């Protein structure tokens with residue numbers, strides 16, 4: 486199940502409780518790396534801790550080889566258009582430099598509970614189809630009981646993504662996509678799916694498309 490993934494750090498930041506022992510080391514001491522689990526959120530959730538997690542052979546911080554030990558899991562929510570899944574995320578820790586790495590499946594986004602494809606759908610409704618915030622929210626809401634992003638949340642996605650639009654434009658020619666009024670739509674099409682775009686973006690730019698930059 487675990488296949489294409491990258492050593493590229495998707496996102497890194499200081500985790501305060503870990504900062505002191507490694508204060509003399511370079512930033513960061515906590516990183517998130519996206520990997521492709523090749524399964525959807527529901528199946529990943531059903532496997533619990535038994536998913537096939539990729540092994541990191543090279544530390545993205547100190548570049549030591551085979552220096553990671555398994556450091557348990559943490560749980561987090563992933564919200565799709567049909568359900569909320571509480572998934573396990575594998576944690577690794579480098580014996581040499583102490584960096585803690587979280588291996589996040591590429592259907593998820595660091596710091597955001599909605600699945601990557603839901604966030605991208607919201608963005609495309611705004612950017613490619615020109616819908617208002619309310620129009621996007623109503624379109625995403627499949628039923629009264631189904632979870633969907635609120636209007637303020639969609640506004641937040643749009644605001645945060647605006648910092649990344651130029652980076653998306655940069656990656657579209659490399660994907661063989663033609664120039665278009667909506668680079669995000671072309672980039673997603675070029676990658677084959679929103680989840681593949683999420684992974685590709687992190688591999689190319691070393692961050693995720695909603696990260697603060």
Ligand SMILES: [Zn+2]
Pocket residue numbers: 544545546547548549552579580581582583584
């Ligand atoms: Zn290291």
